[in-house]
Amino acid sequence: MEAKKRVFIGLLAVVLIVLAGLSGTLWYLLAARPDAVSRTIVWVVVTALAVGVPVFGLGLIILVWSIISKKSPPALQRLVSITVDALYPFVLGVGRLVGISKDRIEMSFIEVNNLLVKIRSQRLTPDRVLVLLPHCLQRADCPHKITMSLDNCRRCGKCVIGEILALRDRYRVRLSVATGGTQARRTIEALRPAAIVAVACERELASGIQDVQSVPVLAVVNERPEGPCRNTTVNLMAVGETIEYFLKGGA
Numbered sequence: 001m002e003a004k005k006r007v008f009i010g011l012l013a014v015v016l017i018v019l020a021g022l023s024g025t026l027w028y029l030l031a032a033r034p035d036a037v038s039r040t041i042v043w044v045v046v047t048a049l050a051v052g053v054p055v056f057g058l059g060l061i062i063l064v065w066s067i068i069s070k071k072s073p074p075a076l077q078r079l080v081s082i083t084v085d086a087l088y089p090f091v092l093g094v095g096r097l098v099g100i101s102k103d104r105i106e107m108s109f110i111e112v113n114n115l116l117v118k119i120r121s122q123r124l125t126p127d128r129v130l131v132l133l134p135h136c137l138q139r140a141d142c143p144h145k146i147t148m149s150l151d152n153c154r155r156c157g158k159c160v161i162g163e164i165l166a167l168r169d170r171y172r173v174r175l176s177v178a179t180g181g182t183q184a185r186r187t188i189e190a191l192r193p194a195a196i197v198a199v200a201c202e203r204e205l206a207s208g209i210q211d212v213q214s215v216p217v218l219a220v221v222n223e224r225p226e227g228p229c230r231n232t233t234v235n236l237m238a239v240g241e242t243i244e245y246f247l248k249g250g251a
């Protein structure tokens, strides 16, 4: 397993071990010191942990097995998603405690997500694939409002929007630009794509992937030579290859 993916998987395992330890401690308090704590509250927590830890443990085992074997049993994909979503905030918390940056965890999560999506090898027609771009890919001083219509772009070459439009024309996929997460969600609701190629920063991608669980998302992290949210760019070859993944059903 690559080092990038190991960060997220390792933290998931640590979270489960901590939750299992917490469950054992509370169980001990119930049995040995019944007056020390409110029994009702502790019973609720112990029961939740007694159910959650084995279920999420199974989800983690399937996740690791999927990554190693490059197979993903469709019936168990939902369990993996539930495990990742339920434990993600704890993963960020443990990461903070042990000094792993949020960006690094988000990047690791994106790598794990991309691999799981690619394993499914879905083959789709172009009209079912949506490429979703952040507005910051456009030059900040460009007078042409691409948020109104992407075809307002004059393809002048000062930013990558023109070349991404060329990719859209070549592959005939849908293309949309969003000014933020809310607009991206609205676009997805309106267009109902079967798959999304999303370009954004690690933070937006990590939260977006979790928001649209029902739609597979292949994420491409943008490049930010002038800092976040301004005059960003993206590896066009990576975008093209990612689109092809969905159109060809694999590499």
Ligand code: SF4
Binding pocket: 138, 139, 142, 143, 144, 146, 152, 153, 154, 155, 156, 157, 158, 159, 160, 161, 162
């Ligand atoms: S390619 Fe040129 S016209 Fe198109 S959005 Fe970028 S700067 Fe504006």
